[in-house]
Amino acid sequence: GENVEQHPSTLSVQEGDSAVIKCTYSDSASNYFPWYKQELGKGPQLIIDIRSNVGEKKDQRIAVTLNKTAKHFSLHITETQPEDSAVYFCAASLSYGNKLVFGAGTILRVKS
Amino acid sequence: GAVVSQHPSWVICKSGTSVKIECRSLDFQATTMFWYRQFPKQSLMLMATSNEGSKATYEQGVEKDKFLINHASLTLSTLTVTSAHPEDSSFYICSPYGAGGGEKLFFGSGTQLSVL
Numbered sequence A: 001g002e003n004v005e006q007h008p009s010t011l012s013v014q015e016g017d018s019a020v021i022k023c024t025y026s027d028s029a030s031n032y033f034p035w036y037k038q039e040l041g042k043g044p045q046l047i048i049d050i051r052s053n054v055g056e057k058k059d060q061r062i063a064v065t066l067n068k069t070a071k072h073f074s075l076h077i078t079e080t081q082p083e084d085s086a087v088y089f090c091a092a093s094l095s096y097g098n099k100l101v102f103g104a105g106t107i108l109r110v111k112s
Numbered sequence B: 001g002a003v004v005s006q007h008p009s010w011v012i013c014k015s016g017t018s019v020k021i022e023c024r025s026l027d028f029q030a031t032t033m034f035w036y037r038q039f040p041k042q043s044l045m046l047m048a049t050s051n052e053g054s055k056a057t058y059e060q061g062v063e064k065d066k067f068l069i070n071h072a073s074l075t076l077s078t079l080t081v082t083s084a085h086p087e088d089s090s091f092y093i094c095s096p097y098g099a100g101g102g103e104k105l106f107f108g109s110g111t112q113l114s115v116l
Helices: none
Strands: A004-007 A012-014 A018-026 A030-040 A045-051 A054-059 A062-067 A074-076 A086-092 A106-111 B005-006 B010-013 B019-025 B033-038 B044-051 B067-070 B076-083 B090-097 B111-115
Touching: A004 A086, A012 A018, A012 B044, A018 A086, A018 A106, A045 A054, A045 A062, A074 A086, B005 B090, B010 B019, B019 B090, B019 B111, B033 B067, B033 B076, B044 B067, B076 B090
Parallel strands: A012 A106, B010 B111
Antiparallel strands: A004 A018, A018 A074, A030 A045, A030 A086, A054 A062, A062 A074, A086 A106, B005 B019, B019 B076, B033 B044, B033 B090, B067 B076, B090 B111
16 A cells, blocks of 8 residues: 655754655655644644646745655745744645645754 | 534543444535554554445454444444444544545544553
């Protein structure tokens, strides 16, 4: 089955700097890759997603890149703010509506 | 994003009792419901998948007789933890899916279960 690895496990950045979180997946059939932000005691919140027929997607300060050949995808957050501090999870699935396999998560701390 | 309502947000119960968690999709019809479990400082692990009107499919290692899932309508699914024990203490999160939800997966706010 699918296996998703996520790095780093923790990331500390200064406010205003950029943050990059990377994930690799094992199943070449996976074609949907969402990213979630989870705050303490809350459910995950979808922040951006990408399908395998797209190499990059951007939404304001957040962007996701996908390298299907290498089977890895990354989350880029620019101009980080203290409210970006949270746990971020990457995930992979075969398609919309299929179960998600999650990475282990990255604790992002933005220092002001 | 889609509106998902999950209740209760937290529950404390005695060992041996049963606890029911409700998940509602408020603005679209959920033909499929995913139930996840998350232990402290860990990732989300899928427990089971249910399709409306059908029996749930459980992931390996998840006891179907312990975690009862009902998905009798397109807007409501319930997870009942039967004869709960301290090791069942965890954060349970639902994720409804349906074409009306934009084909994306959104999550409920989660239920923190603590079994004494």
